[in-house]
Amino acid sequence: MEASLSVDVDGSPIAQARHLAVSFLSTVRDTHSIPVATSTVEIVQLIVSELVTNARKYAPGPALLQMQVTGNALRIELWDSNPLPPAVKAPDPGRIGQHGLEIVTALAQNVSIEATPPGKRIIATVMLTTG
Numbered sequence: 001m002e003a004s005l006s007v008d009v010d011g012s013p014i015a016q017a018r019h020l021a022v023s024f025l026s027t028v029r030d031t032h033s034i035p036v037a038t039s040t041v042e043i044v045q046l047i048v049s050e051l052v053t054n055a056r057k058y059a060p061g062p063a064l065l066q067m068q069v070t071g072n073a074l075r076i077e078l079w080d081s082n083p084l085p086p087a088v089k090a091p092d093p094g095r096i097g098q099h100g101l102e103i104v105t106a107l108a109q110n111v112s113i114e115a116t117p118p119g120k121r122i123i124a125t126v127m128l129t130t131g
Contacts, residue, residue, distance in 0.1 A: 007020055007064070007065050007066075008062060008063070008064055014049050014052055014053055014056070017048050017049065017052040017065060018045045018048055018049050020048075020065070021041075021044050021045055021048045021067065022041055022044075022045060024067050025040070025041050025044060025074075025128075028069050028074075028128075032069075034069060034072075034128060035128060035129050036128045036129070037128065037129050040074075040126060040127070040128050040129065043107045043108075043126055044067075044074060044076065044126055046103065046107060047076055047103075047104050047107055047108060047124050047126065048065065048076060048078075050100040050101075050103050050104050051065070051076070051078035051100070051104065051122055051124070052065060052078065053100065054080075054086065054100045054101075055078055055080035055082075058080075058082050058084075058086075059080035059081045059082035059119065060081055060082065061080075061081035061119075062080070062081055063078060063079065063080040063081070064077075064078070064079045064080075065077070065078055066078075066079075069128065072127055072128050072129060073109075073125055073126070073127055073128065074125070074126045074127075074128055075123060075124075075125055076108075076123070076124045076125075076126065077121055077122070077123050078121070078122050079116060079119060079120070079121045080119050080120065081118055081119040082119055082120065083115065083117065083118060083119055083120055084120070085113045085115075085120055086100070086101045086113070086122070087101075088101050088102060088105070089102075104122075104124050107124075107126070108124035108125055108126050109125050109126060109127055110123075110124070110125040111123065111124045111125075
């Protein structure tokens, strides 16, 4: 079973993007009877928050958040209009900020970045249940 959501997050508060993720996963669980672990909801909120924050901070134009469930996996895609891929910085406990991609990479099972002129797409895959 598949379920999907697409939303223009340009100009939306970050909290709204997190709320949309929770609402989407609740629909997946309640309407489509796909199990979703509570910890997964929290992980997805953090990933969505980091991706949308970075798009709003660094991209000059629109951003689009898409979430799609296929089987036991959630694919989170964030497209933005900045063609420059984010760079993972060397670990630095003294650095303030710029840890978003590190956080996303640590929480997702897979993260990829694709050039999609005139911007880029960051894709993070998260398993819906644990174990």
